[in-house]
Amino acid sequence: MKIEDIIKTTAVLNNSNRIILNVMYTENVINEKFNEVLKPYELSGEQYNVLRILRGQKGNPANMSVIQERMIAKTSNTTRLVDKLLLKELVTRKVCPENRRKIEVLITQKGLDVLHELDPKVTEHGNYFSKNLNEEELEQLNTLLEKYRNQ
Amino acid sequence: MKIEDIIKTTAVLNNSNRIILNVMYTENVINEKFNEVLKPYELSGEQYNVLRILRGQKGNPANMSVIQERMIAKTSNTTRLVDKLLLKELVTRKVCPENRRKIEVLITQKGLDVLHELDPKVTEHGNYFSKNLNEEELEQLNTLLEKYRNQ
DNA sequence: AGAAAATATTTGTATATACAAATAAAATAA
DNA sequence: TTATTTTATTTGTATATACAAATATTTTCT
Numbered sequence: 001m002k003i004e005d006i007i008k009t010t011a012v013l014n015n016s017n018r019i020i021l022n023v024m025y026t027e028n029v030i031n032e033k034f035n036e037v038l039k040p041y042e043l044s045g046e047q048y049n050v051l052r053i054l055r056g057q058k059g060n061p062a063n064m065s066v067i068q069e070r071m072i073a074k075t076s077n078t079t080r081l082v083d084k085l086l087l088k089e090l091v092t093r094k095v096c097p098e099n100r101r102k103i104e105v106l107i108t109q110k111g112l113d114v115l116h117e118l119d120p121k122v123t124e125h126g127n128y129f130s131k132n133l134n135e136e137e138l139e140q141l142n143t144l145l146e147k148y149r150n151q
Numbered sequence: 152m153k154i155e156d157i158i159k160t161t162a163v164l165n166n167s168n169r170i171i172l173n174v175m176y177t178e179n180v181i182n183e184k185f186n187e188v189l190k191p192y193e194l195s196g197e198q199y200n201v202l203r204i205l206r207g208q209k210g211n212p213a214n215m216s217v218i219q220e221r222m223i224a225k226t227s228n229t230t231r232l233v234d235k236l237l238l239k240e241l242v243t244r245k246v247c248p249e250n251r252r253k254i255e256v257l258i259t260q261k262g263l264d265v266l267h268e269l270d271p272k273v274t275e276h277g278n279y280f281s282k283n284l285n286e287e288e289l290e291q292l293n294t295l296l297e298k299y300r301n302q
Numbered sequence: 303a304g305a306a307a308a309t310a311t312t313t314g315t316a317t318a319t320a321c322a323a324a325t326a327a328a329a330t331a332a
Numbered sequence: 333t334t335a336t337t338t339t340a341t342t343t344g345t346a347t348a349t350a351c352a353a354a355t356a357t358t359t360t361c362t
Contacts, residue, residue: 044318046319073318075319075320077318080318100326100328101327101328102327
Protein backbone atom coordinates (compact mmCIF):
# COMPACT_ATOMS: atom_id res chain seq x y z
CA MET A 1 0.00 0.00 0.00
CA LYS A 2 1.32 3.42 -0.94
CA ILE A 3 2.18 5.70 1.97
CA GLU A 4 -0.21 8.38 0.64
CA ASP A 5 -3.13 5.98 1.08
CA ILE A 6 -1.99 4.90 4.53
CA ILE A 7 -1.85 8.44 5.91
CA LYS A 8 -4.85 9.37 3.76
CA THR A 9 -3.33 12.50 2.30
CA THR A 10 -4.48 14.20 -0.88
CA ALA A 11 -1.25 16.17 -1.07
CA VAL A 12 1.30 15.29 -3.76
CA LEU A 13 4.46 14.15 -2.02
CA ASN A 14 7.90 14.39 -3.56
CA ASN A 15 10.25 11.42 -3.27
CA SER A 16 12.26 13.07 -0.53
CA ASN A 17 9.24 13.42 1.78
CA ARG A 18 7.85 10.05 0.78
CA ILE A 19 11.04 8.32 1.89
CA ILE A 20 10.92 9.99 5.31
CA LEU A 21 7.31 8.89 5.77
CA ASN A 22 7.93 5.43 4.35
CA VAL A 23 10.91 4.79 6.62
CA MET A 24 9.05 6.03 9.70
CA TYR A 25 5.92 4.07 8.90
CA THR A 26 7.82 0.89 8.01
CA GLU A 27 9.73 1.09 11.29
CA ASN A 28 6.41 1.37 13.10
CA VAL A 29 4.96 -1.65 11.34
CA ILE A 30 8.08 -3.73 12.06
CA ASN A 31 8.06 -2.69 15.71
CA GLU A 32 4.38 -3.35 16.27
CA LYS A 33 4.76 -6.85 14.89
CA PHE A 34 7.95 -7.45 16.86
CA ASN A 35 6.33 -6.28 20.11
CA GLU A 36 3.70 -8.97 19.57
CA VAL A 37 6.48 -11.56 19.37
CA LEU A 38 8.06 -10.25 22.57
CA LYS A 39 4.86 -9.71 24.52
CA PRO A 40 4.55 -13.22 26.03
CA TYR A 41 8.08 -12.76 27.40
CA GLU A 42 7.33 -9.31 28.84
CA LEU A 43 10.34 -7.86 27.07
CA SER A 44 10.51 -4.54 25.25
CA GLY A 45 12.35 -4.29 21.95
CA GLU A 46 15.25 -2.46 23.50
CA GLN A 47 15.49 -4.96 26.37
CA TYR A 48 15.71 -7.70 23.76
CA ASN A 49 18.36 -5.70 21.95
CA VAL A 50 20.47 -5.54 25.14
CA LEU A 51 20.14 -9.30 25.64
CA ARG A 52 21.31 -9.89 22.07
CA ILE A 53 24.33 -7.66 22.60
CA LEU A 54 25.20 -9.55 25.79
CA ARG A 55 24.88 -12.94 24.10
CA GLY A 56 27.17 -11.63 21.37
CA GLN A 57 29.85 -11.08 24.03
CA LYS A 58 30.20 -14.87 24.29
CA GLY A 59 30.78 -15.01 28.02
CA ASN A 60 32.70 -11.75 28.33
CA PRO A 61 31.01 -9.03 30.36
CA ALA A 62 29.94 -5.81 28.66
CA ASN A 63 29.99 -2.50 30.46
CA MET A 64 27.34 0.15 30.05
CA SER A 65 29.14 2.17 27.39
CA VAL A 66 29.81 -0.94 25.28
CA ILE A 67 26.11 -1.82 25.39
CA GLN A 68 25.21 1.78 24.59
CA GLU A 69 27.39 2.02 21.50
CA ARG A 70 26.02 -1.24 20.10
CA MET A 71 22.39 -0.31 20.53
CA ILE A 72 20.26 0.73 17.62
CA ALA A 73 18.61 3.62 19.46
CA LYS A 74 21.69 5.47 20.61
CA THR A 75 19.82 7.57 23.15
CA SER A 76 18.36 4.67 25.11
CA ASN A 77 18.92 4.72 28.83
CA THR A 78 21.08 1.66 29.33
CA THR A 79 21.10 1.86 33.13
CA ARG A 80 17.35 1.57 33.33
CA LEU A 81 17.10 -1.13 30.68
CA VAL A 82 19.65 -3.23 32.56
CA ASP A 83 17.71 -2.57 35.78
CA LYS A 84 14.63 -4.14 34.24
CA LEU A 85 16.56 -7.15 32.95
CA LEU A 86 18.11 -7.58 36.40
CA LEU A 87 14.67 -7.73 38.03
CA LYS A 88 13.77 -10.54 35.62
CA GLU A 89 17.08 -12.29 36.44
CA LEU A 90 18.09 -12.27 32.78
CA VAL A 91 21.40 -10.49 33.50
CA THR A 92 23.83 -9.93 36.37
CA ARG A 93 25.78 -6.77 37.09
CA LYS A 94 28.81 -6.10 39.21
CA VAL A 95 31.34 -3.34 39.58
CA CYS A 96 34.49 -3.97 37.55
CA PRO A 97 37.35 -4.61 40.00
CA GLU A 98 40.02 -3.05 37.73
CA ASN A 99 38.05 0.17 37.19
CA ARG A 100 35.35 0.80 39.73
CA ARG A 101 33.61 3.32 37.46
CA LYS A 102 32.70 0.51 35.11
CA ILE A 103 29.86 -1.98 35.50
CA GLU A 104 30.18 -5.50 34.17
CA VAL A 105 26.93 -6.85 32.77
CA LEU A 106 26.54 -10.53 31.90
CA ILE A 107 23.64 -12.50 30.48
CA THR A 108 22.45 -15.35 32.75
CA GLN A 109 21.56 -18.89 31.69
CA LYS A 110 17.91 -17.86 32.09
CA GLY A 111 18.57 -14.97 29.69
CA LEU A 112 20.23 -17.30 27.19
CA ASP A 113 17.28 -19.70 27.45
CA VAL A 114 14.80 -16.92 26.72
CA LEU A 115 16.83 -15.82 23.68
CA HIS A 116 17.09 -19.41 22.47
CA GLU A 117 13.32 -19.82 22.69
CA LEU A 118 12.84 -16.52 20.85
CA ASP A 119 15.33 -17.25 18.05
CA PRO A 120 12.94 -19.04 15.66
CA LYS A 121 10.20 -16.48 16.31
CA VAL A 122 12.59 -13.64 15.54
CA THR A 123 13.64 -15.34 12.30
CA GLU A 124 10.01 -15.82 11.39
CA HIS A 125 9.35 -12.13 12.07
CA GLY A 126 12.14 -11.11 9.69
CA ASN A 127 10.89 -13.46 6.99
CA TYR A 128 7.32 -12.24 7.35
CA PHE A 129 8.37 -8.98 5.71
CA SER A 130 11.36 -10.00 3.61
CA LYS A 131 9.39 -12.71 1.79
CA ASN A 132 7.85 -9.92 -0.27
CA LEU A 133 11.20 -9.21 -1.94
CA ASN A 134 13.57 -11.47 -3.86
CA GLU A 135 17.26 -11.74 -2.92
CA GLU A 136 18.30 -9.04 -5.36
CA GLU A 137 15.67 -6.63 -4.05
CA LEU A 138 16.65 -7.36 -0.44
CA GLU A 139 20.23 -6.55 -1.31
CA GLN A 140 19.14 -3.36 -3.09
CA LEU A 141 17.00 -2.18 -0.19
CA ASN A 142 19.88 -2.58 2.25
CA THR A 143 22.27 -0.79 -0.07
CA LEU A 144 19.87 2.09 -0.70
CA LEU A 145 19.16 2.59 3.01
CA GLU A 146 22.86 2.62 3.83
CA LYS A 147 23.56 5.06 1.02
CA TYR A 148 20.59 7.24 1.96
CA ARG A 149 21.81 7.69 5.54
CA ASN A 150 25.28 8.92 4.61
CA GLN A 151 25.57 12.55 5.52
CA MET B 152 28.33 3.08 6.75
CA LYS B 153 27.23 -0.54 6.89
CA ILE B 154 24.84 -1.43 9.69
CA GLU B 155 27.24 -4.11 10.93
CA ASP B 156 29.88 -1.45 11.61
CA ILE B 157 27.40 0.87 13.27
CA ILE B 158 26.24 -1.70 15.79
CA LYS B 159 29.77 -3.14 15.95
CA THR B 160 28.75 -6.74 15.48
CA THR B 161 31.06 -9.49 14.30
CA ALA B 162 28.07 -11.72 13.48
CA VAL B 163 27.20 -12.37 9.85
CA LEU B 164 23.74 -10.96 9.20
CA ASN B 165 21.41 -12.22 6.51
CA ASN B 166 19.55 -9.72 4.34
CA SER B 167 16.33 -10.24 6.24
CA ASN B 168 17.86 -9.21 9.58
CA ARG B 169 19.93 -6.47 8.00
CA ILE B 170 16.81 -4.78 6.62
CA ILE B 171 15.14 -4.80 10.03
CA LEU B 172 18.21 -3.20 11.60
CA ASN B 173 18.72 -0.79 8.71
CA VAL B 174 15.12 0.44 8.79
CA MET B 175 15.17 0.87 12.57
CA TYR B 176 18.52 2.63 12.58
CA THR B 177 17.63 4.87 9.63
CA GLU B 178 14.41 5.90 11.35
CA ASN B 179 16.43 6.80 14.42
CA VAL B 180 18.87 8.92 12.43
CA ILE B 181 16.04 10.73 10.62
CA ASN B 182 14.24 11.39 13.88
CA GLU B 183 17.26 12.64 15.76
CA LYS B 184 17.97 15.14 13.00
CA PHE B 185 14.32 16.16 12.76
CA ASN B 186 14.09 16.70 16.52
CA GLU B 187 16.94 19.19 16.17
CA VAL B 188 14.88 21.09 13.59
CA LEU B 189 11.85 21.12 15.90
CA LYS B 190 13.69 21.85 19.12
CA PRO B 191 13.63 25.69 18.90
CA TYR B 192 9.86 25.46 18.52
CA GLU B 193 9.45 23.09 21.47
CA LEU B 194 7.48 20.66 19.34
CA SER B 195 7.81 16.89 19.31
CA GLY B 196 7.74 15.03 16.01
CA GLU B 197 4.24 13.71 16.65
CA GLN B 198 2.97 17.16 17.67
CA TYR B 199 4.32 18.47 14.36
CA ASN B 200 2.61 15.57 12.60
CA VAL B 201 -0.75 16.56 14.14
CA LEU B 202 -0.29 20.18 13.05
CA ARG B 203 0.43 19.01 9.49
CA ILE B 204 -2.71 16.91 9.45
CA LEU B 205 -4.76 19.87 10.67
CA ARG B 206 -3.32 22.19 8.04
CA GLY B 207 -4.18 19.58 5.44
CA GLN B 208 -7.83 19.93 6.49
CA LYS B 209 -7.86 23.37 4.85
CA GLY B 210 -10.10 25.02 7.43
CA ASN B 211 -12.30 22.01 8.16
CA PRO B 212 -12.05 20.68 11.70
CA ALA B 213 -10.68 17.20 12.31
CA ASN B 214 -11.93 15.01 15.09
CA MET B 215 -9.71 12.78 17.18
CA SER B 216 -10.26 9.61 15.15
CA VAL B 217 -9.51 11.41 11.87
CA ILE B 218 -6.23 12.67 13.32
CA GLN B 219 -5.46 9.22 14.68
CA GLU B 220 -5.96 7.42 11.37
CA ARG B 221 -3.73 9.88 9.52
CA MET B 222 -0.85 9.67 11.96
CA ILE B 223 2.26 7.74 11.16
CA ALA B 224 2.52 6.15 14.61
CA LYS B 225 -0.94 4.64 14.85
CA THR B 226 -0.68 4.06 18.59
CA SER B 227 0.00 7.69 19.53
CA ASN B 228 -2.26 9.17 22.17
CA THR B 229 -4.05 11.87 20.22
CA THR B 230 -5.88 13.33 23.21
CA ARG B 231 -2.66 14.13 24.99
CA LEU B 232 -0.90 15.41 21.89
CA VAL B 233 -3.78 17.81 21.22
CA ASP B 234 -3.66 18.85 24.91
CA LYS B 235 -0.07 19.93 24.47
CA LEU B 236 -0.83 21.85 21.28
CA LEU B 237 -3.74 23.53 23.01
CA LEU B 238 -1.48 24.78 25.82
CA LYS B 239 0.76 26.35 23.15
CA GLU B 240 -2.34 27.89 21.49
CA LEU B 241 -1.52 26.15 18.20
CA VAL B 242 -4.94 24.48 17.99
CA THR B 243 -8.48 24.92 19.30
CA ARG B 244 -10.89 22.20 20.34
CA LYS B 245 -14.62 22.15 20.84
CA VAL B 246 -17.32 19.54 21.16
CA CYS B 247 -19.03 18.82 17.84
CA PRO B 248 -22.63 20.09 18.09
CA GLU B 249 -24.06 17.36 15.80
CA ASN B 250 -22.42 14.52 17.71
CA ARG B 251 -21.33 15.39 21.19
CA ARG B 252 -19.02 12.37 21.37
CA LYS B 253 -16.82 13.99 18.76
CA ILE B 254 -14.25 16.72 19.29
CA GLU B 255 -13.50 19.25 16.56
CA VAL B 256 -9.87 20.25 16.42
CA LEU B 257 -8.69 23.20 14.33
CA ILE B 258 -5.26 24.71 13.74
CA THR B 259 -4.97 28.37 14.79
CA GLN B 260 -3.28 31.18 12.86
CA LYS B 261 -0.39 30.87 15.30
CA GLY B 262 -0.18 27.18 14.41
CA LEU B 263 -0.18 27.98 10.69
CA ASP B 264 2.54 30.58 11.24
CA VAL B 265 4.75 28.08 13.03
CA LEU B 266 4.28 25.54 10.23
CA HIS B 267 5.02 28.18 7.62
CA GLU B 268 8.24 29.09 9.37
CA LEU B 269 9.17 25.42 9.61
CA ASP B 270 8.38 24.56 5.97
CA PRO B 271 11.79 25.41 4.47
CA LYS B 272 13.60 23.73 7.36
CA VAL B 273 11.57 20.57 6.89
CA THR B 274 12.35 20.57 3.15
CA GLU B 275 16.03 21.03 3.96
CA HIS B 276 15.86 18.11 6.39
CA GLY B 277 14.42 15.84 3.70
CA ASN B 278 17.04 16.91 1.18
CA TYR B 279 19.86 16.39 3.66
CA PHE B 280 19.34 12.65 3.30
CA SER B 281 17.82 12.30 -0.14
CA LYS B 282 20.71 14.16 -1.79
CA ASN B 283 22.71 10.94 -1.46
CA LEU B 284 20.47 9.21 -4.00
CA ASN B 285 19.53 10.13 -7.56
CA GLU B 286 15.89 10.35 -8.69
CA GLU B 287 15.82 6.75 -9.87
CA GLU B 288 17.23 5.47 -6.60
CA LEU B 289 14.77 7.57 -4.58
CA GLU B 290 11.94 6.05 -6.57
CA GLN B 291 13.37 2.57 -6.06
CA LEU B 292 13.76 3.01 -2.31
CA ASN B 293 10.14 4.10 -1.96
CA THR B 294 8.92 1.22 -4.09
CA LEU B 295 10.97 -1.36 -2.20
CA LEU B 296 9.82 -0.11 1.21
CA GLU B 297 6.19 -0.21 0.13
CA LYS B 298 6.62 -3.68 -1.31
CA TYR B 299 8.53 -4.89 1.75
CA ARG B 300 5.74 -3.88 4.13
CA ASN B 301 3.00 -5.79 2.32
CA GLN B 302 1.91 -8.69 4.48
C1' DA C 303 -39.38 3.86 25.59
C1' DG C 304 -35.74 1.21 27.84
C1' DA C 305 -31.92 -2.04 27.42
C1' DA C 306 -27.96 -3.35 24.92
C1' DA C 307 -24.42 -2.51 21.68
C1' DA C 308 -21.45 0.47 19.21
C1' DT C 309 -18.68 4.61 18.80
C1' DA C 310 -15.61 8.49 20.31
C1' DT C 311 -12.78 10.05 23.53
C1' DT C 312 -10.41 10.27 27.98
C1' DT C 313 -7.90 8.51 31.82
C1' DG C 314 -4.69 5.43 34.31
C1' DT C 315 -0.51 3.00 34.61
C1' DA C 316 3.79 1.13 33.36
C1' DT C 317 7.51 1.65 30.47
C1' DA C 318 10.51 4.18 27.29
C1' DT C 319 12.78 8.30 25.31
C1' DA C 320 15.30 12.65 25.41
C1' DC C 321 18.23 15.35 27.57
C1' DA C 322 20.42 17.77 31.40
C1' DA C 323 22.53 17.50 35.81
C1' DA C 324 24.67 14.93 39.49
C1' DT C 325 27.84 11.58 41.32
C1' DA C 326 31.85 8.87 41.59
C1' DA C 327 36.25 7.16 40.24
C1' DA C 328 40.40 7.46 37.54
C1' DA C 329 43.83 9.93 34.88
C1' DT C 330 46.49 13.97 34.26
C1' DA C 331 48.63 18.28 35.47
C1' DA C 332 50.63 21.71 38.54
C1' DT D 333 50.13 15.35 46.67
C1' DT D 334 46.41 18.08 45.74
C1' DA D 335 43.64 20.21 42.13
C1' DT D 336 41.67 19.70 37.60
C1' DT D 337 39.92 17.21 33.89
C1' DT D 338 38.09 13.22 31.89
C1' DT D 339 35.44 9.06 31.92
C1' DA D 340 31.56 5.99 33.32
C1' DT D 341 27.37 5.70 35.14
C1' DT D 342 23.20 7.19 37.57
C1' DT D 343 19.43 10.17 38.60
C1' DG D 344 15.81 13.64 37.67
C1' DT D 345 12.27 15.48 34.90
C1' DA D 346 9.29 16.12 31.14
C1' DT D 347 7.29 13.98 27.42
C1' DA D 348 5.85 9.98 24.65
C1' DT D 349 4.32 5.18 23.84
C1' DA D 350 1.59 1.03 24.65
C1' DC D 351 -2.30 -0.77 26.12
C1' DA D 352 -6.28 -1.53 29.13
C1' DA D 353 -10.14 0.37 31.44
C1' DA D 354 -13.46 4.00 32.17
C1' DT D 355 -16.74 7.45 30.66
C1' DA D 356 -20.05 9.57 27.76
C1' DT D 357 -22.96 9.70 23.88
C1' DT D 358 -25.39 7.77 20.09
C1' DT D 359 -27.42 3.96 17.59
C1' DT D 360 -29.79 -0.28 17.32
C1' DC D 361 -32.77 -3.78 19.01
C1' DT D 362 -36.84 -5.55 21.37
